[in-house]
Amino acid sequence: MNKFIILHIVYSIFSFTLYAQDDYFTNNTFRYDNYIYKENIKTPLTYREGFELSYPFVELNNTDTITFTFDEISDNIENYNYTFIHCNSNWQPSNLSENEFIDGFYENPVTNYKQSFNTLCNYIHYKISLPNENIKLKLSGNYLLFVYENGDKEKPVLTRRFYVVETKTEIVASVKHATQIDLMKSHQEIDFTLHNVFTCNDPFSDIKIVLSQNGRFDNVISNLKPLFIKDNELIYNYEDGNIFPATSEFRNVDAKSVKYQTEHVQYIEYEKPFYHFYLYPDEKRTFKVYFQSQDINGKYLVKNSLGINSEIEADYLFVTFSLPFDAPMVDGNIYVFGALSDWQCKKENMLKYNFKKKSYELTLFLKQGFYDYQYAYMKDGINEADVGFIEGNHYQTENDYLIFVYWHDITSKYDKLVGLKVINSINPK
Structure with a gap:
């Protein structure tokens, strides 16, 4: 039987079980968010060219390139097009026409694609680079890449968020344990x-x-007002309102090679x-003491340790996670969470109780x-993931924090992104 057909059958079994659990997940409407609309689209990545673990932003009128990649589990090359949508600071479409923020063609075909090589799972690897000879962006702000099928925008394939910055202010920041005594050991404060x-x-x-923690969108802090204004400075040194649960260091799975078992692979x-990779059962860490370990703050890196070009030589495989629990939760669900899930709790990454x-x-x-x-x-009825419930919270945890500064100039029709700072809780720069 064809490998793709077998994969589709297996994947459908997993998907059907999860689809049936909550009607919320059946909503497939267009979203101004990182979202995959087509089931066999996998491994979407957005990064600054040459830095695969970077956050997805570039400076306006800079020579840097934003790269978007994704795979489709298929033997066939599809006819895909793409465009860009300018959004305000709340990720809703700006009141701009395309020619106000796009220089070039508004809609373009995806022409950079390659077939997988020497893999058990056949797939097509697609790549879009911005700017390119057909299109570049003229304004700063929040942007959405929109990929669609056969020139029909009613057939979305995926959407990805990214940022263009025009720096107009210097951001000096620090991360420390929370000032509030009751949160001092579990939370981090960003001043x-x-x-x-x-x-x-x-x-x-x-x-x-x-403010965003490790690039998450579900728990951002927004609308902080300056606490003090001094000369030409705006000061945001709060004791409340600028704190995040610190969580714990990330767990990891190393699946770069099928020839040897790494630390967490049973x-x-x-x-x-x-x-098929079977991981050792993970343990609940809610009340464990802090344990320092190296991580990449929730991201993932595609790599075949035996290949030359991992983009098309990295294979697809099954990875099984398990989390022992005395009884199932009755008022919510548990998810595998991180960049591999687009920092979202959705059907594909929800665990089932055995x-x-x-x-x-x-x-x-x-x-x-x-x-x-x-x-x-x-928890049912809540739209923010609670990582500390399973992982615990420790102020010592190494995290990235992203500080976005938007300016709505009264003379313009859009939100300018005039500052963006990435600061690490352990190694501030």
Whole structure:
């Protein structure tokens, strides 16, 4: 039987079980978010060219390139097109026409693609680079890549968020344990100052701040107002309102090679037609002491350690996660969480409870590489993932924090992104 047909049958079994659990997940409407609309699209990545673990932003009118890649599990090359949508600071479409923020053609075909090479799973690898000879962006702000099928925007394939920055202020920031005594051991506080601030009529209403932990969107802090204004500085040194649960260091799975078992891999089996990685059962860390370990802050890196070009030589394989639990949760669900899930709690990454083994379990179909992950709990009716419920919270945890500074100039129709700072809790720069 054709390998692709076998894969589709296996994947459908997993998907059907999860689809049936919550009607919320059946919503497939267009979203101004990182989202995959087509089931066999896998491994979307957005990064600054040459830096695969970078956050997806570039400076306006800079020579840097933003790279978008994704795979389709298929033997066939599809006819895909793409465009870009300018969004405001709340990720809604800006009141701009395309010619105001796009220089070049508004819609372009995806012409950079390659077939997988020497892999058990056949796939097509697609790549888009920005800017290119057909299109570049003229304004700063939030942007959405929109890929669609056969020139029909009613057939979305995927959407990806990214940023274009025109720096107009210097951000000086620090991360420390929370000032509040009851949160001192579990939370991190982000204090910062905007130096050399541009001329602004009303910084309390015209400037918007967004704080993100490791690139997550579900728990951002926004709309902080300056606590003090001093000369040409805006000071945001709060004791409350600028704090995040610190979580714990990420767990990881190293699947760069099918030839040897890495630290967290219990065993590897070839279960025709694909390899299957079975991880050691993870343990709940809610009340464990802090344990320092190296991680990549929830990201993942595609890599076949035996290949030359991992983009097309990294194979796809099944990875099984398990989390022992005495009884299933009755008021929510548990998810494998991180960049591998687009930092979202969705059907594909929700664990199911195995009553026989007294364990939550999930099998994902992943491209070879190195993956960070955590377990997140999503309580029914709540839209923010609670990582600390399973992983615990420790102020010592190494995290990245992204500080976004938006300016809504009264003379313009859009939110400019005039500052973006990435600061690490252990190694501030």
